[in-house]
Amino acid sequence: MDVLSDLLHRARARDAQIRQLIQRPPWSMTFADAPSLTVVATLGGHAAVRLDDDPQAPPVRLSAGDIALITGTSRYTIADAPDTPPQVVIRDGRKHVIDSGTGARQNLAPRTYGDGLPGSTTLLRGAYELRSDVGERLLDMLPPLAVVPAQPRTRAALDLLAAETAHEEPGQDAILNRLLDLVLVLALRAWCAAPQARPLSWYSALATPAVGEALRLLHEDPAHRWTVAELATRVGQSRATFAARFTSVVGEPPLTYLTGWRMTLAADLLRDTQETVAAVARAVGYEDAFAFSVAFKRGHGVSPSHWRRQARPGWRVSS
Known part of the structure; x- marks a missing residue:
């Protein structure tokens, strides 16, 4: 997709x-x-x-x-x-x-x-x-x-x-x-x-060879333990060439983009499901719930449990 x-x-x-x-x-x-x-x-x-x-x-x-x-x-x-x-x-x-x-x-x-x-x-x-x-x-x-x-x-x-x-x-x-x-x-x-539009960098990147394919791979399986080397191999480029091209077109390195996308998915899972924080962490590619919580707080400013309480007042399921 x-x-x-x-x-x-x-x-x-x-x-x-x-x-x-x-x-x-x-x-x-x-x-x-x-x-x-x-x-x-x-x-x-x-x-x-x-x-x-x-x-x-x-x-x-x-x-x-x-x-x-x-x-x-x-x-x-x-x-x-x-x-x-x-x-x-x-x-x-x-x-x-x-x-x-x-x-x-x-x-x-x-x-x-x-x-x-x-x-x-x-x-x-x-x-x-x-x-x-x-x-x-x-x-x-x-x-x-x-x-x-x-x-x-x-x-x-x-x-x-x-x-x-x-x-x-x-x-x-x-x-x-x-x-x-x-x-x-x-x-x-x-x-x-359109000429007057300023589309987001990821949208412009969709038509860029290798970079667009890498974005598709990240979205198809965000929980996979992706490395820059594996992505480069999958799109047929050297690691250095791929990393430089992705960063130039998208505006951030591949794994930084992946982390941001994972945190977006995690925020919706915390809001819309009854899964524990540990289960949400696994669903977006983190075996270590603590590492997930650190990454989530870095991106959203609050811990996953705090985010859930804000998004779902009265939430009582264990985090």
Whole structure:
């Protein structure tokens, strides 16, 4: 499994909420408790996205086929135009109407709302909750608001997702989640390839011969007792050449990268499982629980047991 696929899988980027709006202007929706990652696509018409908790950030306009990836904000507004007054606020999963005179918003089909009249904007929104340290690594790839212009590959995926959104058949949630994942991956690829993007060093390294293969090996089996010599042999380079190239491209030596990845995995295991600290240590490649605790505290600032108590208040399982 490649590194990006591994991050998406481990970040639990699934079970997303998908909704479609088909509404004539003017319309405006504010999301007051934004999820960690939102995918917004304008299929027809125009829209504008504003990050409400960053008054210095100007609204960004979306044309048909554009995709916006929204992260790192607690409140944002999507509207037909930047100057449309607030009409609806979504908070705690509930709709609060501010302006009741803005036209009907009815259920048109499963997961589809609006008036459905000629001249409407068609908008797709998918919301992910990524509550993990691995999820943070994924979100670090993006600015708070990244816009991917329309292109043939993303448009084809969006059209298929829109067509499936309005259906309600057996297995529909599985289809929708996978199609939204497809849109997300295509958008991430396109964003990282854009001139204005500054992708993380590990993402740039994926296309580098030997280094990308080494990253894949580390992610496939992080608990293995890797050495620089073994990695170099596996990718067909000398130890010195491989170590220098990896450090230059990724920004840190191979085993330093591996330690950071292991600690990320360990943090999620401590939060999400009932395994003891010793068992978590073994799961990420440490036979010595003390050595693991030292490494974890160096990376996270607290011991594994303290981390677990902070992440899971009331935790009582033995460490």
